[in-house]
Amino acid sequence: MNLVITGSSGFVGTQLTRFLLDAGHEVTGIDALPDKRPSVHPLFQYVQADTTIAGEWQHALKNKDVVINLAGTNIFRRWTKSYKQTIYDSRILTTRHLVEAVSNQ
Helix, strand or coil, X not given: CEEEEECCCCHHHHHHHHHHHHCCCEEEEEECCCCCCXXXXXXXXXXXCXXXXXXXXXXXXXXXXXXXXXXXXXXXXXXXXXXHHHHXXXXXXXXXXXXHHHHCC
């Protein structure tokens, strides 16, 4: 299978990506953070992007079999009014942009 994982640099995303690559699947990871993996896997492609903003990263969803959305700002800090908005945006806007990209294929 050919998969996309948003939030691929997070705790769950890193483990899931490794598992899927070991099983022989092609994985495209999308995350706002720089890729922290020390080695490059031949079946792995990385796209650094802010998924709360529509953009070129959405082209990475073209011809994919599966999209796994794990993107989201860390919830383990003080929830001020502005941080609540950041949490909301990181999940809702990313999901909207994913749906938009998949719908336009």
